[in-house]
Amino acid sequence: MQQEEKMICRILLLIILTSCVSAGSFVVNVTQTCYQAEENHNITLEWTFTTKPDRSWTYIFILCNLITEDKLSVLYHVHEGVEVSESQDAKFSGRVQSDKDALREGRIRLQLSRLRTDDSGLYLCEVNTDYGFSVGRCRLNVTGEIMQ
Ligand SMILES: *[C@@H]1O[C@H](CO)[C@@H](O)[C@H](O)[C@H]1NC(C)=O
Ligand SMILES: *[C@@H]1O[C@H](CO)[C@@H](O)[C@H](O)[C@H]1NC(C)=O
Ligand SMILES: *[C@@H]1O[C@H](CO)[C@@H](O)[C@H](O)[C@H]1NC(C)=O
Numbered sequence: 001m002q003q004e005e006k007m008i009c010r011i012l013l014l015i016i017l018t019s020c021v022s023a024g025s026f027v028v029n030v031t032q033t034c035y036q037a038e039e040n041h042n043i044t045l046e047w048t049f050t051t052k053p054d055r056s057w058t059y060i061f062i063l064c065n066l067i068t069e070d071k072l073s074v075l076y077h078v079h080e081g082v083e084v085s086e087s088q089d090a091k092f093s094g095r096v097q098s099d100k101d102a103l104r105e106g107r108i109r110l111q112l113s114r115l116r117t118d119d120s121g122l123y124l125c126e127v128n129t130d131y132g133f134s135v136g137r138c139r140l141n142v143t144g145e146i147m148q
Contacts, residue, residue, distance in 0.1 A: 026132020051106035
């Protein structure tokens with residue numbers, strides 16, 4: 001619990017820092033700030049970040065987390081250009097599909113399948129490269145299926 005609180009504090013600090021240091025040319029954008037979906041459906045969350053054609057892919061770090069009131073869960077982790085599936089929270093296991101081709105074009109495309117209501121919350125992606133650092137966030141709201 002305390003570990004998670006520390007991580008949440010760290011992320012909040014990053015948000016504050018990146019909002020202040022807005023002079024940098026490195027950005028992480030979201031294609032949608034809010035997603036609405038139904039339980040058991042799939043959704044693709046997308047972020048875009050600044051790319052530099054002449055840079056190598058070894059210095060790229062990405063961490064995408066789901067932040068809810070009481071918990072922080074790792075959705076997606078890339079370390080030195082390589083996906084680290086071991087970091088992923090068990091709740092997302094087997095439900096996340098990333099698009100590696102899109103990533104090379106500066107797009108983080110994550111398909112989340114078999115949505116659950118507890119997937120709802122704030123999704124935050126931090127991208128760190130040797131030419132800049134930034135954070136992008138979006139919200140997902142998963143509602144229960146309406147039985148008829
Ligand atoms: C959701 O994604 C899974 C795996 O990618 C696929 O098999 C399934 O047909 C998709 N379902 C819907 C409703 O799109
Ligand atoms: C981010 O959004 C800004 C404003 O819409 C746009 O000018 C910029 O090109 C976008 N950058 C990326 C990498 O998506
Ligand atoms: C989630 O969607 C439902 C149904 O549209 C809506 O009633 C509810 O206010 C939404 N919640 C949030 C946090 O946006």
